[in-house]
Amino acid sequence: MTSHLLSDDQVQQVFELLAEHVPLGIVVLDCDFRLLFINQRHAELNRLPLDAQLGKTLREYLPHVADAIEPKLQFVAEYACPLIHQRIKGRHPRFDGVLVHRLASYYPLLDEQGKTRLILGVIQDASVDDFEATLRQESEERLLRVLDNLFAFVGVLELDGTLLHANRAPLEAAGIQPADVEGKKFWDCYWWSYSAEVQEQLRQAVARCTKGEVSRYDVAVRMRDGMLMWIEFMLAPLRDEYGRITHLIPSGIDISKRHESEQALHRSEEHLRSVIESSDDAIITKSLDGRVTSWNPAAERLLGYTAEDMLGKPITTIFPSELLAEENALMRRISQGERIPGFETRRIHRSGHVLDVSVTISPLRDSLGQVVGACKLARDVSYQKQQMHMLEQALEEKTTLLHEVHHRVKNNLQIVSSLLNLQARKASPEVAAVLAESQGRIKAMALIHQLLYESHHMSEVNLNDFLKNLIALSAPLYATEKKGIRLQLNPDNDTGISLHVQQMIPCGLVMNELILNAIKHAFPAGSSGLITVSALRSGSRIVISVQDDGKGLPDGFNWQAQQGLGSQLIPMFVRQLHGQLSHESSAAGTLVSVMLAQEGGLS
Known part of the structure; x- marks a missing residue:
């Protein structure tokens, strides 16, 4: 009997822990040999899932060995005596009929009257012992075959650093034979002997490894034709079953592409750092909580604070108190991934004076695209x-x-x-x-x-406004009302036309002359009439015109043949405007138009 001070629950916990962790099969059966408990190890020995065994009798779940086991269980049940180290053999159908060996011990669990209530079985796989010697014999050869077929570089060293074995991959990559390196100190082998510094680094790693320390670092090794290849190198101790270090295991994997990418990234980072350091603009980065994470020299020149002063400090250190709310609003937008284009604001110099600055803010993202901070570009x-x-x-x-x-x-x-x-x-x-x-x-x-x-x-005058005022001036000046002549502005005029002052003066004089000519010559004495003044767009050009409903121009009218001052001024001013003068006339009236290019101050 075992003495203890444990409660039933604690005993139960101890049993469950033992059943789970010991490398033995454990079962509990009742006296009808029905399985009440089985641990994972025994389920694996039987190659049956747990639910295919629990609750079933021995003959139901292990029929191939039931004849051998049941008499032993019957003995334990009847006589309440254990049976220790019982060898059981049988051809397991789930092992393709192979003969399996088990070493079993059966213990009675007694009730208060001393009778067997349950049977505890402890089962060990004895098949392993039968094959152990063979496995040991083959293991070394198998290991070497595995190592030779690995793409990684793997070897075995004595504790003094002598190379006992190297797999095929590093030998072929270097173009050498096993005899070229085996028996040599590892650091004197072809892969390392191109550099005294690399050799010393390896010698120190071997010394540390003999004390149980694992070394891991990136290093260049020499390959065929002197080419260098970067590997991730590891040197680890190999221990026996007693924990003693017996050998050292070097290994390495090719990381040339990764190293090249890292070097390219490093060059890119150096280039970016150089750009940032030499920039005339202040470049400041900060975390989402507003702490400064970088501060370039231009920021120091602009704001007076050094990087040491500001790294880790709140960016609001340089904010006027009345603009603190601005920072909170900006960071809310940045955290949503928004880029904030240049805007003008104010910041405080270390000396206390306020600077006017232009600031552009962009979100900073991590490799997953998540916003982790902000980059600010500022200039005075x-x-x-x-x-x-x-x-x-x-x-x-x-x-x-x-x-x-x-x-x-x-x-x-x-x-x-x-x-x-x-x-x-x-x-x-x-x-x-x-x-x-x-x-x-x-x-x-x-x-x-x-x-x-x-x-x-x-520099510009609205053409429609000018014509409206010109009509208002012309009516009383030329007594049109007395003559029964009415002047009007075309209601369909384009009110958005403006002319540069250099165009407006000759244009205004042309329109004045056209209106005056119409008043003087369009209508017979004593007759009334209507004069309409227009300014319209025609495609990319502008057309200004004066139209009357008078008697029309005489047949064969020609501007060049006219002797009046106005008739001479009109073509002259049109040429000055680089325009085109035209007229249409009939018994129903006359239309005189000037077409202007839309340029030189037009809008």
Whole structure:
């Protein structure tokens, strides 16, 4: 009997642990030889799943050995005596009929009256013992065959570093024979002897390995024709069943492609680092929680803090207090993978003064594409902002000056017009008419300067606005109402046409002359009529026109043959505009058009 102070539950736990971990088959049967418990090891010995055995009688789940075992179990059950080391043989159908050997011990588990209640069986596979000697004999040869067929480099060393065996792969790769290296110190072999430094590294690894330390490192070994190949090298101790180190096992796998990729990556990283270090822009990276992870020299020049000052520190160190909320908003966008293009903001220099900076922010991702941080590019725009402010001031001053110039030109032209008006009062009707025409031309030019003065664009005039004002000026000037002549603007005019001032002056004078000609010549004395002024787009061109419903032009009309001042001015100004002058006339009226290219200040 075994003495213990364990509870039933603890005893149960001990039994279950033993059944699970000991290398023996363990079963519990009742006195009808029905299986109540079986551990995994015995299930494997029987080559049957657990559920195919539990609850079944011995004859049901092991019929091939039932005749041999049942008498032994009957003895234990009847006499409550154990049977130790019982050899059992049988041809197991799941072993292709091969004769299997088992060594079994059966113990009675007694009830309170001392009678056998259950039977505990402990079974060992004795077949292993029968084959053990053969396996030992073949194991070394099999191991060597396996090693020779491995693509990896594998060998066996004595504890002093002498090479006992190398598999075929490293020999063939180096173009050497086993006799060239076996029996030599490993570091003196062909693979390593190209470099004293590499040999010393290997010698030290051997020394450490004899003390139980595993060495692992990347190294270049010499192959055929002196070519170097990178391998991942490992040197590990080989121990016997007592834990004693008996040999050393070197091994290596070809990592040339990986090494090449790593070298390319290293070169790329060095190139990128060089670019970052030499950049004139501050380049700062940070984690998603706002901690600085890199800080290039330009950032130090811009903000006054060194990398040592800032690495690991919150990026908000350089933020004005009123912009702290800006950082939180930006990081929310960055964490969602959004790139934030350049924007202007402010940052604090180490000295305390505030800088105007332009910042661009991009998300940083890991190898899985997850956003892990942000990269900021910043540059000082204080000088640019100062220059911009100066330009804005200069532009404002220039605009004011231009307004004043246009205002004064307009006023001077109005003075000239007023003088002509005074002169006309004292002149004969013929002279007064000529003076009125001159007034019209002057007022047309004054109108252009007035519109420029009133416009936000100091170099352009809206054509429709000009024509509307020109009609308003022409009606009283030429007494059209008295003559029964009505002037109107085409309601379908394109209101988006603007002309540069250099085009607007000749264009305005042309339109003034066309309106004046229509008033003077289109209608017989005493008859009324309508004059329509238009400005329209035609494809890529602009067409300005004056149309009347008068008597029409005389047959064979030719601009060049006309003697009037207006008829001479119109072709001259059209040529100045690089335009095309055309006319259509009938008894129903006349249409005179000027076609302009859409360029030179048009919008």
